[in-house]
Amino acid sequence: NAGVTQTPKFQVLKTGQSMTLQCAQDMNHNSMYWYRQDPGMGLRLIYYSASEGTTDKGEVPNGYNVSRLNKREFSLRLESAAPSQTSVYFCASRQGWPEAFFGQGTRLTVV
Amino acid sequence: RKEVEQDPGPFNVPEGATVAFNCTYSNSASQSFFWYRQDCRKEPKLLMSVYSSGNEDGRFTAQLNRASQYISLLIRDSKLSDSATYLCVVNTGDSSYKLIFGSGTRLLVRP
Numbered sequence: 001n002a003g004v005t006q007t008p009k010f011q012v013l014k015t016g017q018s019m020t021l022q023c024a025q026d027m028n029h030n031s032m033y034w035y036r037q038d039p040g041m042g043l044r045l046i047y048y049s050a051s052e053g054t055t056d057k058g059e060v061p062n063g064y065n066v067s068r069l070n071k072r073e074f075s076l077r078l079e080s081a082a083p084s085q086t087s088v089y090f091c092a093s094r095q096g097w098p099e100a101f102f103g104q105g106t107r108l109t110v111v
Numbered sequence: 112r113k114e115v116e117q118d119p120g121p122f123n124v125p126e127g128a129t130v131a132f133n134c135t136y137s138n139s140a141s142q143s144f145f146w147y148r149q150d151c152r153k154e155p156k157l158l159m160s161v162y163s164s165g166n167e168d169g170r171f172t173a174q175l176n177r178a179s180q181y182i183s184l185l186i187r188d189s190k191l192s193d194s195a196t197y198l199c200v201v202n203t204g205d206s207s208y209k210l211i212f213g214s215g216t217r218l219l220v221r222p
Contacts, residue, residue: 031208040119042198042214043155050208053200059114061210092210097202098145100210102154 004027006091006103011080013110021076021106023091029101031094032074033056034066036087043090048069049074081110112137117213125183125221128189132216134182134199143202144175146184148195149215155198158184189220 007022025032035058036045045058047066055066061101063085065077074093078085086109094100117134124130136144144161159166161182162171172185182199199213 033210035212040214042117043212045209047210048208048210056209058209094208094210098141098160099157102156104154 002094004091004103005099006106008106010107011109013078013108015082015110017081018077018079019081019087020078021091021108022073023075024073025091025093025101025104026072027095027101028066028071029093030071032065033070033092033094033100034074035090035092036060036085037090038087039106046076046089056058081108083110085100086110096101113214114138114211114213115199115213116205117199117216121217123219123221125191126155126189126191128220129185129187130162130186130189130218131186132184132197132218134177134184134197134216136182136199136201137179138203139177139180139200141151141180141201144173144182144199145169145202146173146182147198147200149198150195155212158197186218189218191220191222194218196222 033048034046050066053073089106091103092100147155147159148158149155165174170187174183196215198215
């Protein structure tokens with residue numbers, strides 16, 4: 001059972017580089033989410049997609065873009081990475097209520 | 112002010128102790144409430160939902176006080192395996208899809 005799969009698991013970027021974090025779920029869930037987690041900050045919502053074809057900003061959307069490519073996939077793009085974007089990124093999916101299922105995270109370092 | 116606030120702890124308790132965590136939320140229109148558990152460097156996982164009348168799952172009891180806008184989690188007979196970070200999660204009132212996490216409360220259970 002794959003659940004929610006994130007790629008890559010680790011990444012080091014130089015300031016100004018761009019990259020896309022990939023997320024795919026095989027549970028036929030409608031809603032998908034991107035969070036970032038920094039020490040002592042908990043998880044902060046970057047963007048979410050309530051259903052295929054829709055995306056909405058969360059708490060900290062600046063510096064990021066998202067694409068809900070289809071029902072399975074929700075990608076997060078950093079156009080010009082900054083050291084402040086060093087974090088652990090989690091993707092999640094959910095169908096109705098209550099449980100959101102998370103991927104294992106992507107550990108991103110921007111130098 | 113953050114939408115969901117928690118005492119970061121850590122709470123350091125002996126095995127067998129009872130420990131309680133509180134969480135406050137700012138949006139009075141919030142609809143649904145949850146506790147998630149996160150082990151070190153792992154993804155969060157649902158511990159339990161929080162119902163208006165309060166609910167229990169084994170050693171864990173969750174309470175909701177809508178008038179005061181706080182949620183609590185009580186753990187009885189603490190086990191070493193309960194050591195983790197406990198995250199308060201709220202489905203905010205502006206969207207039934209928007210899940211906002213608190214920063215988490217760290218629990219350390221010692222032998």
